Amino acid sequence: MRPFLYLVLGTLVLFCGCEDKSTESPPATDAHLFSFEDGMEQWQARGIDLELGDTLLTWSIRRTQEMAKAGSTAVKFYLENWNDAGKIWIEHPFAVQSNCSYDVNISYAFASADFGMANLWTIITGVVPQRPETRDDLVYQDHTGNGSSTDVGYRWLKKSYTCNVTTAAEDEVYVIVGIWGTWETPRTYYLDSLSILFTKKI
Numbered sequence: 201m202r203p204f205l206y207l208v209l210g211t212l213v214l215f216c217g218c219e220d221k222s223t224e225s226p227p228a229t230d231a232h233l234f235s236f237e238d239g240m241e242q243w244q245a246r247g248i249d250l251e252l253g254d255t256l257l258t259w260s261i262r263r264t265q266e267m268a269k270a271g272s273t274a275v276k277f278y279l280e281n282w283n284d285a286g287k288i289w290i291e292h293p294f295a296v297q298s299n300c301s302y303d304v305n306i307s308y309a310f311a312s313a314d315f316g317m318a319n320l321w322t323i324i325t326g327v328v329p330q331r332p333e334t335r336d337d338l339v340y341q342d343h344t345g346n347g348s349s350t351d352v353g354y355r356w357l358k359k360s361y362t363c364n365v366t367t368a369a370e371d372e373v374y375v376i377v378g379i380w381g382t383w384e385t386p387r388t389y390y391l392d393s394l395s396i397l398f399t400k401k402i
């Protein structure tokens with residue numbers, strides 16, 4: 201009986217090993233959605249390059265009910281960009297595995313009153329392995345134009361960016377969303393329905 205038992209046990213072990221391979225896990229995903237109805241949901245407002253002589257530019261990032269894409273509340277970005285260099289954003293750390301590579305899709309509704317193609321600002325959106333400390337740590341994307349050639353007021357736009365980040369020893373990354381003032385004027389934008397999707401690459 202003993203050889204038979206070994207055969208049965210060996211078959212079970214082999215079967216379990218094959219089972220693991222045949223049911224190889226799909227890429228791990230992790231989704232987050234923020235509508236800012238009850239608070240900033242752990243997103244922190246930051247700014248850089250805000251100096252103007254001996255003073256600082258006036259700016260703010262706060263929740264508002266002036267307009268919203270989902271629910272009744274959005275996040276309002278306001279920057280008086282008199283130094284032609286201001287950058288303001290919100291950031292949020294997310295837990296990840298160390299020594300891994302992730303594709304990160306960042307999608308949101310973005311309301312802009314910027315029309316035409318002249319004097320537009322620049323969108324900041326990305327994922328970075330450490331908390332941003334300098335302008336070079338930020339990730340710049342396309343412009344803030346709302347697609348209209350005339351002044352039609354605010355339009356909600358659908359923005360979607362997919363970035364890649366590779367972690368080393370760290371076990372968190374930062375997602376950043378904001379604006380870079382690339383023309384000297386005060387401007388206001390709105391953000392809502394922010395979705396973050398992490399996909400771990402195998």
Ligand SMILES: [Ca+2]
Nearest residue numbers: 235270271273
């Ligand atoms: Ca909302």
